[in-house]
Amino acid sequence: xxxxxxxxxHDDIAGMLRQGIALQMNGRLAExxxxxxxVLSMAGDNFDALHLLGLVRFQQGRYDDAIDMIRAALGKNPxxxxxxxxxxxxxxxxxxxxxxxxxxxxxxxxxxxxxxxxNNLGSALIDLGxxxxxxxxxxxxxxxxxxxxxxxNNLGSALTALGRNEQAIASYRRALTIKxxxxxxxNNLGxxxxxxxxxxxxxxxxxxxxxxxPEYAEAQYNLGNTLxxxxxxxxxxxxxxxxxxxxxxxxxxxNNLGxxxAxxxxxxxxIGCFERALAIQPKFAAAWNNLGxxxSVAARLPEAVxxxxxxxKIEPLRGNSHSMLALLNRRMCDWSGFAEDERSLxxxxxxxxxxxxxxxxxxxxxxxxxxxPCARRHLQGLGLDRQPALWKGARYTHxxxxxxxxxxxxxxxxxxxxIAELFERHDRGRFEITALSCGPNDGSAMRRRLERxxxxxxxxxxxxxxxxxxxxxxxxxxxxxxxxxxxxxxxxGVLAHRPAPIQVxxxxxxxxxxxxxxxxxxxDPFVVPVDQQEFYTEKLVHLPECYLPNxxxxxxxxxxxxxxxxxxxxxxxxxxxxxxNHKITPDVFEVWxxxxxxxxxxxxxxxxxxxxxxxxxxxxxxARGVAPERLIFAPRxxxxxxxxxxxxxxxxxxxxxxxxxxxxSDALWAxxxxxxxxxxxxxxxVAGSLLLAIGLSELITxxxxxxxxxxxxxxxxxxxxxxxxxRLARSRLSAPLFDCERYARHLEAAYEEMWRIWQGGxxxxxxxxxxxxxx
Numbered sequence: 001x002x003x004x005x006x007x008x009x010h011d012d013i014a015g016m017l018r019q020g021i022a023l024q025m026n027g028r029l030a031e032x033x034x035x036x037x038x039v040l041s042m043a044g045d046n047f048d049a050l051h052l053l054g055l056v057r058f059q060q061g062r063y064d065d066a067i068d069m070i071r072a073a074l075g076k077n078p079x080x081x082x083x084x085x086x087x088x089x090x091x092x093x094x095x096x097x098x099x100x101x102x103x104x105x106x107x108x109x110x111x112x113x114x115x116x117x118x119n120n121l122g123s124a125l126i127d128l129g130x131x132x133x134x135x136x137x138x139x140x141x142x143x144x145x146x147x148x149x150x151x152x153n154n155l156g157s158a159l160t161a162l163g164r165n166e167q168a169i170a171s172y173r174r175a176l177t178i179k180x181x182x183x184x185x186x187n188n189l190g191x192x193x194x195x196x197x198x199x200x201x202x203x204x205x206x207x208x209x210x211x212x213x214p215e216y217a218e219a220q221y222n223l224g225n226t227l228x229x230x231x232x233x234x235x236x237x238x239x240x241x242x243x244x245x246x247x248x249x250x251x252x253x254x255n256n257l258g259x260x261x262a263x264x265x266x267x268x269x270x271i272g273c274f275e276r277a278l279a280i281q282p283k284f285a286a287a288w289n290n291l292g293x294x295x296s297v298a299a300r301l302p303e304a305v306x307x308x309x310x311x312x313k314i315e316p317l318r319g320n321s322h323s324m325l326a327l328l329n330r331r332m333c334d335w336s337g338f339a340e341d342e343r344s345l346x347x348x349x350x351x352x353x354x355x356x357x358x359x360x361x362x363x364x365x366x367x368x369x370x371x372x373p374c375a376r377r378h379l380q381g382l383g384l385d386r387q388p389a390l391w392k393g394a395r396y397t398h399x400x401x402x403x404x405x406x407x408x409x410x411x412x413x414x415x416x417x418x419i420a421e422l423f424e425r426h427d428r429g430r431f432e433i434t435a436l437s438c439g440p441n442d443g444s445a446m447r448r449r450l451e452r453x454x455x456x457x458x459x460x461x462x463x464x465x466x467x468x469x470x471x472x473x474x475x476x477x478x479x480x481x482x483x484x485x486x487x488x489x490x491x492x493g494v495l496a497h498r499p500a501p502i503q504v505x506x507x508x509x510x511x512x513x514x515x516x517x518x519x520x521x522x523x524d525p526f527v528v529p530v531d532q533q534e535f536y537t538e539k540l541v542h543l544p545e546c547y548l549p550n551x552x553x554x555x556x557x558x559x560x561x562x563x564x565x566x567x568x569x570x571x572x573x574x575x576x577x578x579x580x581n582h583k584i585t586p587d588v589f590e591v592w593x594x595x596x597x598x599x600x601x602x603x604x605x606x607x608x609x610x611x612x613x614x615x616x617x618x619x620x621x622x623a624r625g626v627a628p629e630r631l632i633f634a635p636r637x638x639x640x641x642x643x644x645x646x647x648x649x650x651x652x653x654x655x656x657x658x659x660x661x662x663x664x665s666d667a668l669w670a671x672x673x674x675x676x677x678x679x680x681x682x683x684x685x686v687a688g689s690l691l692l693a694i695g696l697s698e699l700i701t702x703x704x705x706x707x708x709x710x711x712x713x714x715x716x717x718x719x720x721x722x723x724x725x726x727r728l729a730r731s732r733l734s735a736p737l738f739d740c741e742r743y744a745r746h747l748e749a750a751y752e753e754m755w756r757i758w759q760g761g762x763x764x765x766x767x768x769x770x771x772x773x774x775x
Contacts, residue, residue: 016039020049032056047083050070050076063091063093067094085103097128104120115151118144119137119148122151134158135158138151148178149176153171153172172186183219186205186206186208187206187218187219190202190204195383197386202226206220216246224237224240224242234264251278251284251287252277255277255284278291284314285311285312285318291304296328302612322341322344326341331610333613334612335586338585355374358374361374366680366683367680371511371681375512382493384493384515390497395759400431403434406480407482412445417662418507418662420551421552422747423435423453425743434475436468439489468499473500477500480495502520502758506522507522510527515538520754520767521538522547522750526692543769544771545692545693545737546737549743550737552740554643556669561645567632573603573715574602576604576651577653578606583660585655585656591708591711592653593621597626604653606631650721651675651715652664652667656707658684659679659684659688661687676688676701677701693735
């Protein structure tokens with residue numbers, strides 16, 4: 001209860017005031033009020049009755065009434081420091097922190113040694129973001145009364161907000177030494193421990209708080225959030241549900257329950273949670289963003305776009321919302337706000353607020369100098385730049401180098417289609433190969449093939465990131481290889497715990513991770529020239545030919561469908577691009593439409609990625625003077641059949657700034673020439689690397705004008721294109737691109753050099769693998 005005064009009136013009034021105080025202390029507020037009203041009926045200007053009645057209103061949660069009553073009391077006795085402090089407390093609860101600060105300052109002007117006023121002033125200053133001032137007032141309170149646990153706890157809160165977590169932890173521990181049953185201090189200690197990555201201790205602190213106060217909703221919620229951060233999703237769900245049971249209108253808990261359910265793929269349930277959070281708190285930007293994420297996964301793309309817009313309206317610099325809005329508009333090929341979307345991707349980073357999602361920036365901005373700060377900021381936002389290392393410097397001396405690959409894509413997935421043969425080709429005399437599968441088991445033939453390809457295949461889909469990391473350390477893995485980067489279903493938290501002495505980024509992400517715990521990135525001299533090292537926190541490892549592995553066992557269906565079966569005209573020139581629709585930009589599409597206008601009867605054959613893109617692209621074609629029916633859309637089908645139907649096309653047209661990667665490999669494997677335009681960044685140079693490795697460097701252009709001119713030349717000179725197809729057919733099984741045995745030896749040489757550098761006690765450095773002699 002706020003600070004009260006001792007009555008000094010004549011006996012009848014003093015007696016009634018004492019009775020009121022006793023009743024009030026026992027929670028019998030209505031009876032206490034009746035006593036105070038009786039006093040006021042006898043002495044309408046009685047300071048004590050007015051003040052105490054204000055405190056009753058405060059305890060009832062009627063803060064505006066409390067403010068009025070206490071102000072009336074101060075009108076009778078403006079020199080009461082206790083009343084000024086209680087007025088400040090009521091103003092603080094009413095959401096008026098500036099006035100609360102002034103009230104505390106008035107109390108301190110009357111009594112500079114008023115401990116509670118220093119403490120409460122510090123709390124009000126925290127709400128105003130005046131953290132250093134808050135710290136000074138908590139410290140002053142503790143100078144006056146060193147054993148005040150509330151001041152130690154509040155000092156910890158200010159220090160936590162300032163990022164001085166170690167000092168904050170010390171303050172919370174002092175509070176708990178004085179008052180071991182202080183539930184709020186246990187809870188706040190847990191929050192500070194989370195900030196420095198000490199999750200196990202944080203869990204213990206939250207559980208201590210809940211032992212003291214089982215109905216403590218915030219502690220239950222924080223416990224759930226920490227479990228969620230540890231990928232212990234089922235436990236997180238149970239804990240957050242308990243927080244909601246305690247406080248049904250806890251919007252943040254509904255939101256994070258949705259996050260936990262979404263992490264388990266239960267997106268329908270997650271949508272309901274986000275909607276409940278927003279019904280409680282309509283201006284909850286994070287919940288609007290998370291609702292957009294869940295709607296996107298549920299293929300409700302226009303609704304997702306609307307949700308992201310709502311999030312951005314509330315928080316204009318919310319980087320994730322900008323990123324996902326731009327990506328979804330690209331997926332649907334809705335370019336009505338394309339220029340604005342492009343600006344929005346750079347705005348948050350430039351403004352120093354939330355960074356765009358790194359993957360989305362790769363698809364939009366062809367500038368590695370921009371990708372690095374974005375990746376770093378994203379990593380910081382995930383809290384993965386401060387995890388304690390599990391590998392403590394042990395020097396392993398195994399008979400074979402132990403390599404572990406970490407991915408959610410060990411299933412029927414494009415990455416698996418590229419890399420499966422590599423795992424089979426690893427030299428088991430020199431390497432022991434482990435898979436840590438963080439994704440679903442789809443029961444496919446590819447999954448079964450991958451399970452056979454490894455010496456050890458661990459299904460880690462239900463394991464938290466830290467447990468996977470502990471498994472890597474327990475297995476004494478020498479080289480841990482992440483195959484996902486910052487793309488869908490990624491698990492960067494695994495390597496953030498530094499479970500292995502050598503950690504590598506490979507295949508799945510075409511950019512820097514910006515992560516101090518990733519030592520190397522596998523590239524080649526074309527995709528990332530050595531002069532771009534400054535844009536990578538990882539050391540560049542240059543394989544001598546193409547960095548991308550390719551499976552030379554990929555099945556192509558024996559039967560090639562007819563053009564009529566695929567909706568293609570029989571005698572027309574067929575330009576194609578089977579890239580995902582989000583890679584298509586207005587600039588590239590403009591080139592494609594000019595080609596259709598210049599090549600009579602030609603058509604453009606595209607992948608149908610979603611149900612909105614065809615109508616939008618046909619509308620864009622019409623606006624550029626091209627009949628919409630000249631755009632033909634192919635549904636997704638099984639990979640062998642998809643590869644077979646590519647034989648029907650004449651020329652694959654690549655995209656910029658995000659090239660074809662797996663799709664370019666697929667086209668070349670199927671015998672379809674690929675025309676690319678190489679940009680400056682890794683993602684914009686992958687198709688060029690593939691073409692170099694298969695001996696078709698003349699299909700690499702360096703600006704859109706050159707790209708357009710060569711496409712037109714190839715369409716008009718069938719003999720030239722036929723010659724390229726013949727060369728592709730001859731080199732398909734002899735050039736380095738699809739020689740997985742040769743590729744495996746190059747990659748293994750890279751791993752061996754990393755291992756030698758580590759064993760020699762040296763820091764990671766640039767590695768250039770020597771090319772094997774030609775066959």
